[in-house]
Amino acid sequence: MDLSLQKIEQDLSRFPPSVGENFRQSSSILSANLTDEQVFAWASFGLQIARQTARSWEPASEYYRVSPDVRPYLSEQELLDWGQVGVDLCLDSPSLGNAFFRVSASCFKQIKAEDIKDWALLGKRLYKGTWKSVMLANKFFEISPNLLESMTFGVVGRFVELLDALSYKSTELATDCLLLGEQILPEFSDDMSALIELSHSLVEHNWREVKSSFESTSQLIKYLEPGQRSRVLEICNEMVRGGLTNVSAFINESVRPLAKVDAVDRGKLLDSAEMLLPFSHEAVAAFLSSAPDLLDRMNQDQLMAWFDSGMGILKDNHDGGLAYFKVESATSERVLDNLSSAVELDKVKGLLGMYCRALAGSGVEVAHATELMSKNIGWVSEDHATTEGSVVYLPDAVDKYETKEENYSLFKVVCTHQVGHIEFGSFNFVFNKPSFLFNETRLARSKTHLGEESTNISEGANSSQEVESDRVFLTDMERFFNLFDNRRLALDIFTVIEDGRLDFRIRTEYEGLSNSYSVVQRDSLAERPEMKEMPLQEAMIEFLVRLSLHQRKGLSAPKKYLEQAKALARIFRRMLNVEALVEDSAEATIRIYDLMSDIPNVEASEDEWTTMDIDMEEEQMSEPDQLDEELEQMHDSSDASDAAEIGLSDEQAYDSPPQVDYRGDFKPELSQLLSTLRMQGDQTGLQENRSDLSKEELEQMLANSAELDMPQDMDGASPEELGALIQNLVQEIGSGQTSESGQGQGMIPHVDEEGYPIEIGEPLTYVYDEWDFRADDYKPRWCVVREKWVPEGDQQYFADTLREHSSLMRQIRRQFEMLAPEVYRKTKHLPDGEDFDLDAVIESIIDKWAGESPTDKVHWRRNKVERDVSVVFLLDMSASTAEAIDDARRDTWEAPDDPVEYMAWLRTRRLEGHGRSYKRIIDLEKESLVLLINALETIGDVYGIYGFSGYGRENVEFYTIKDIAETFSERVKKRIDRVTPLHATRMGPAIRHAITKLEKQDSRTKVLFLISDGRPQDRGYSREGVEKEYAVHDTKMALTEARRKNITPFCLTVDKTGHDYLATMCQDMGYEVLDDISALPARLPALYRKLTV
């Protein structure tokens, strides 16, 4: 060791001992293959560092310590360069240098020596002199090995640039991102530069989002394939540059749904999104969020066709295109509907509902299978059609075939089959009712089956409720199934036979359906499992299923039980009779069950099977007695031999073969139970009903029933599950039939129970479209109108008002009486008219003969059209009508859009109105109504008075004060008293609902009279919450709709600023702005008179 080194060592001794120690250790290692000069240079770097500041000894010590570790990666010169870089770093900040040295060795595994300097510069770049930036830079060095491991040096550089840019905004944020990047970026592998680029754009446009975008994009890893991530990120990037601020929202709402589709489809969706990108960023978001759901309804090609037509719209009209891609425009839905081959229940529900009603008689409704499932009363499948005797439940959509026509005809078959259960009495089974085709054996069997237990069944008893060995049967169906040991087997047989009966009956009664039926049956047959792979009992059920699906040739049957199979076919043949009853199905079930119970449920080897053809036509119809005799013989002969021959150990537990899809779920026992319960509920009232049927009885029945798809072992049906089921059943009965359906423009697609609390007695809800003037299209099924009755108050109000305005009233009355119908009468003796008045002509001619000058007034004409007027008054019941009439009118534009604020705003407004001694707008509206009603009663026009208010599009309240079909009564008077200001003013749907009401009237003149106090407004009744014109345009469109339907709309407003928007809203329609609100009571009747003359 030469002097200079000793000198250095000496100098180092001024620092804490660890420095010297590290120096000594490392120098001895390094000197082995370095020249002295090099060692000296190396050593002096350390000293240089150590001397810099008070804390510099730390990096110096670190420098010496790690040198031997880095040595293997570096040449001599590189080592010295490295030292030099370290020195420079330490000049900026010792701790920076320290961090640099500490990780150097680990980093050098990844980076090339020539990049060392650049790498150090990266760290240095992050250092801004503040302590926070030191932390950042330190952190960077600390995790550099990790970063370098997963990304190239270039990418790291770009990442640091990002951090650098970010750190000018917020160093903490940069630090957070650094850490996040460490975690997330490696997972992106090839796509990471895209993410970094995205973040760069974000820094430029909205730096606060960087972190959350990191967080949300990290989700992408889970959803997307490697290559697709960068595409998504590039789209994001483009959108950010275009002004997208909330990347996380975009990722969550638009990218996340992509996870639902497979990679190929996703790729195509991304292609489309990229095509869309130059035109509209919002449309990209809309498209990406709606497209995956659409793929449930259609295939990729169809989706592309939908997309193309959307592109067309977008190019012409941005808002229209946007609504299109959000599937919030009628055009969009129409195109979708045309393209999709699926038939959706929502689209055909009205049609099929009516169809079912026609077939089975009124009272039958159509509903979604999911509704029944969610009631949890024993039905569990949402894919299968079913019925419980009054409502036909159908799957949401049918998309089995390529074309819409085929799918529709399948849907129709499915639907008709379910209606068939109702029309042809599947649920009307009566235990004691004689069958038509078979000898009755049920009663006898019920005796023998119950054996010694049942000793005293009274012979003549015919009620199903009778006591048999202390057992009460809730339904006849239950009593029937109780005849069998294996209820599941019995139920399966009964189901096949009954379905077969219905199919035959339907095909006979409805020949037009026969072709569709054949197709459906043929395709169902193709989906049946191979019989030979099933245990024998199950195979025999399958045999029956195939028979019922019209397979006649090549049926497999076990050789050994060929006779039984033939007998099955014979019994089934008998059922193919239009006069077969459900009781016949029951009898057939008994016979088949007996045949089946001779057959062990074991698997048979291939050679034990044979095929057979059945000729249904030639099958002789034997007398019932003869058939039974033969069956009896067969039963006897097989009895002895089999049981001995086949070891019972091979026998498998019986399991049902898969059901036939189009026939859906058939639950006769539950259905009968439901209708029995309902009937009792109707008769005895709900309270007693509960005591009528004890919970135990229900429990016993349900536990026994094979219809509940509880876990296979029946004992396993947990008491809780049963309990819940029973509770639901009782509730179901309590709630009575499913709620009446409204007649708006299509029912609301989802069930009420789910979304909204149902108020007791809440009447119908209706759904209406809303006009989006920017998109130039309707938003389909956008608003829900809830019709309610105004509660009844004191009728004194009515009388008081009349008294108060008695002089005005007299005047109005007189005017109206003059209007009173001149009942459609011919006016005769006119000089001109529609036709000659025969009598007048004769008179005239007689006069002429008599020498008098004849009159020329020999024509008649209908002088006055019969007064035939229906009118609906729509009263604004919005909160603003609570204002005092002489108050300076506050600008209702102030209404906040945020729900919480809005309610608070409403409350304060309402409070202000309390304890008032002044008149409010609504009071004047009410007074006018009172006068008007009185006047209207004198001329006998048909009229309805409704108020509207509401909050949000799901809650447009439509209050009935006097229904158009209702006659004026005390109750109406009482209701007027309770008309009060409520919430917001969403006029469009209210007008549309009023139109629906008026449309049902067949008057010659129909008038829609809108009385409001301001412009339409409501939460979300605008575009993006700012464009108030939206509401005005929707209202305008609603009024135009009225016009198209031959209804004369008229708007009367008391808003002095009304001229501004009414001019837009009503354009060429009638409107009036009342300057002096107190003139309303006098003006309203006058206007009405003018309008209807």
Added chain:
Amino acid sequence: MTTAKETKLISREFLIEEYVIEKEPYYVPVGDEIELFEAAYATKIPVLLKGPTGCGKTRFIEHMAWRLGSPLTTVKDNKRTQNGSTAIPLITIACHEDLTASDLVGRYLLEGEETKWIDGPLTRAVKAGGICYLDEIVEARKDTTVLIHPLTDHRRVLPIEKKGQILEASEGFLLCISYNPGYQSALKDLKHSTRQRFVSLEFDYPTADVEAQVIRHESGVSAKIANSLAKLGEKVRNLKDHGLQEGASTRLLIYAGKLIKQGIAPRRASQIAVVWGVTDDEEIQESIEEVVTSIFE
């Protein structure tokens, strides 16, 4: 034979055409309506026939006129035709809102140099002792309807104001009115004072079996088609009050049958006769067409 037509004919000085039913009008009784009508006729109690359109009210009255005194003839120049003294004339008057008292009772017309009184259809029926059938009585104005009151109680007279006469009804005269409660609205209801002068026979569409029989007879289609048509009628009627104001009438079903007989495909025939016949509402039309396509191949 509407009054408008009649007026036109008279003013051109044509005589009323004869309306003779020579063959027995086909009618399948659904209940005891034939006995009831016979009893009412015997005791001269006016009869109100109530029922939906096209269910066979008019056919029933024709049948009864024939039955009570076949062969049946209408009046010609106020004189009963001479063949068969038992024949009961049937005078059908379709009521409409312009129907005046003169239209029913009669008026002076010009003939040559003088005026001549011409009896209205009601007067003729009163004189001839026939059955006067006022179809769709609610369509007539209420003040016109009042005119028939004296004829419908014990008085059985018709005052002829213009001539200053009171006409006593002949022995065989009976007033029948028909009335379709289907389009009951406040405006088109029968006054109680009018209504309570009649015994009511309620008609409804026949059962599917009977209807099939009727369709088969009237249109000549096969039993199978007739059954299917009757089934269609039954199904469509299930929709009454669920969007349909009136069910498909037997008459429409017969029309469909006749078209089928002429070689029109059943689906198409049902469409134009039944589906489009009962409603203009497209959704309901579609639903009914589904029923049609289910029933017919």
